[in-house]
Amino acid sequence: MNVLQLRARAQGGFTLVELIIVIVILGVLAATALPKFINIGSDARKATVRAAGGALAAVSAMTHGKTLITGSATTAIDMEGSSVAMVNGYPSSAATTATAAGLTGDDWNIVVNGRDLMARSKSAPTPANCQATYSEAVVDNTVLTPARVAIVDSGC
Structure with missing residues (x-):
């Protein structure tokens, strides 16, 4: 060869x-x-909604702490340039609470319905089932029910 x-x-x-x-x-x-x-994608949206709920809970806790220091349960609190209205020592369900939590209209549909503030993911297939809901504090017969945050992620 x-x-x-x-x-x-x-x-x-x-x-x-x-x-x-x-x-x-x-x-x-x-x-x-x-x-x-x-x-x-679904897991990412679920994590984002949970993070939004955490941000709303953090704003609620921080502003509640400030009201305890100032002694006024109804005076608006400044949170990094956003004036957050207060109800019963906790943030109201106004859109400014979402702004203070860093939830903007770029990624979220902010819906205010009475005492509830809902941050719905714009990218979710079913936005109503992919949301963080902040419910403001309520006083009933001198009993205070603190503000709370609920997460729904079944439609993410």
Whole structure:
């Protein structure tokens, strides 16, 4: 054999059977990994809604602490440039509470319904089922029910 024949034999490629086996293995790996990546968007929206609820709860706790220091349960509190109206020592359900929590109209639909402030994810398939709801404090027969935050993430 001459040098050219040796080089031709040394530079041989994959056989058709080897290529098919590799493609089948890659297909099996992709089929097992794909379901894990399908719900990433939903998981991200759920985490975002929970973070929004945490931000609303943090604003509520901070402003409540400020009202305890000042001694006035109805005086508006300044939170980084946002004037937050107070009701019974806790933030009201006005849109300024959402602004103080950093929830803007870019990512959230802010809906005020009576004593409830709802921050709904704009990117969710069902925004009403992907929201953080802040309910302002209520006094009933001199019994104070503090403000609370509820999360609904079934439609994220």
